[in-house]
Amino acid sequence: MARAFRWLLPHPFLTLLLALVWTLLQNEVSAGMVVFGLILGVLIPWGTSVWWPDTPEGFRLGRMTAYVLLVLWDIVIANVQVAWIVLSVPNRKLKPAWIVVPLDLREPEAITVLAGTITLTPGTVSSDLSDEGHSLLVHVLHTDDPDAVRDEIKTRYERRLQEIFS
């Protein structure tokens, strides 16, 4: 039974996501469209599972939702801060810096989410990954204390992502 389930639904969350995206694309909730979205959600992961054999082991949807809300709030705060930097700090006083974040995350999906989070938060852009994937290179627009930014990324985002993908 479990194997049949695995074969039919290699990526259960992708199935849900595809059904949701399909329903949103229709811009109206009707039973037919939800069912059709679910059919697409089964067929597409099933058809493409050859190219994507690994399923992330653990994934906690509830914690992920909390994480998304936290990131959205941080984006709003950081936007105001960066807008203030853009308008008030002259170029010669700007202190851009490279920050190296040592990664404890190992799952490619988790690292992608972390890098995306860092870029979406204004003021920081994730720029590169080391050749073995153990460190993330982040560029900061303006900071007096690069270590504090690194620690914030580690405690605020990476620790939460570790709990989500475990």
Next chain:
Amino acid sequence: MTGEIIAIHAVSLCLLIGAGFALVGVIGMLKFNDPMTRLHAPTKVGTMGIGMLLLASVIHSFATGEGSVHETLIMAFLFVTAPIAAHFIAKVNIHRRTCETPPDPPRDETWSTLDTAATDGEGPGPG
């Protein structure tokens, strides 16, 4: 009737905030003089600027009777694709040495962008 007036005010406010952040993003783009710092400006437009404009669109559609949630999808796709574009612009900057070369990573040998054959840097150069 008052509901509609509140909605109109909310829509206007969202449009103003969104446009304001887009303006700040453009100012940043023009003001900064280094490719890496300049990269920070569009991330603001991509998140708050577009986000507030789309929020205005959602509020307007619900206020005028026919609700629309397409905007959530635009936002979601933007959030998925924007970091990748920014990441690749940063990689190009590192690769072409148009910015300060980053410090070496502590645990691995080098950054993946710099992990190239030594002869790669001897091309025609920026033209």
